[in-house]
Amino acid sequence: MSRSGADLALLLLGGFRSLVDAATAELARRGYEDVRPVHDFAMQAIIAGADNASELGRRLSVSKQAAAKTIAVLQERGYVARDVDPLDARRKRLQVTPLGFELLRQGEAIFDELRNEWEQRIGTAELASLEAHLAALVGAHPVRLDAPGWLPQDPS
Template sequence: MDPADDLSLPFLLSAAFDSLVDAVHARLAAEGFPGIRAVHGFAMQAISAGCTSAELGQRLGVSKQAATQTAKALTALGLVERTADPTDRRAIVLVPTDRGIEMLERSARAFREEIARWRARVGEQSIDSLLRTLTAVTDG
């Protein structure tokens, strides 16, 4: 496929995303965080300081059932814990554990280092231009 072919763009974006995420996940696994998937990182970012499963679903744009399954997976990985909501006795709040916070910190560091490798490979200007372009076409 000709790299200048517009139709190659979705495939190249997907391959770049997969390559980046796979490298970060391999590093996380080597650092004691096996089994991390992209959805886990997105969910951890969405959980932030805490939220219910329903709120997680809204933040991720998925059903409450899908959010609940993701929360169960994060709990099994030791990344979040379920706590009682102090304002609503019926609600359960998902909050990151210390391990979850550490995973996010290591993940952020790994992403920065992988992007630094991209910068070394294709140049600062190319990556800066790519970031500007992706920001513009996705409305930031």
Template sequence: MNSLRAGYELPLLLLAGFRTLVDELHDELARRGHPQARPAHGFAMQAIGPDGATASDIGRRLGISKQAAGKTVDRLIALGYAERGADHADARRRLVRRTTHGDEMLALSAAIFDRLRKQWAQTLGEQQLRTMEDGLRTVAAPNAFRLDTTRWLGD
């Protein structure tokens, strides 16, 4: 039996696992009151951070133009996940802040991801899942996870 596997399968399997988790997350978010939430919204909400950020900051963190960040922010505001307001430290700047609704969506997402991880642990076994996670931490570049991942996938 040949145990050699084609190298191209590994990134496809990793992407398929990622896609499976994210699709299941968004299916449940839709069922639980967030039908218009999209994966890019989660990245943008993280880029806003708990203290708020300017559109320029968000664009830089996501690796997109200020104009694209502005459109994303407009969408988050329309969905009630974010709001624009004055920067109390600098009256010339406008900050984007997450709303309570946005923070609730992020908290719900975290809880759903925890549940999905438990499902994977039941399917694979907790030790096998931990071994996989530890292995990925070992081989992943130190700064491989960045908020601009959606841009990287799209280019």
């Protein structure tokens, strides 16, 4: 049975959604019921140097206002904080808090568990082959956080 290119895209998207939805549900079971995928992307961008709303907006391809809303949510929940810039006391820089880093560690562990579940379902060799084929098709860095329009823009 031959599939269309659109079918392939939907299968890939479905795999992504399946993993992300399962990870989000497991994080909720572990006490992080207030987390959304965009929060992970935002914290990863902050770790990589997006230390203000303008820069976070650029990296996530959202408006400064949407980035500011995401920052406010993350700050309210204790995942990020604003610290005084050592070079300019008038400026506040974003930092991921220890709670934010713990959330990220939990998320990584959950994705490892989900990968193991997939491996059990289809086999070690098949999953390794799937990963190798996907890496060959999409390259070493399959997703860029600054790719316009693919991230949900809901800050809640």
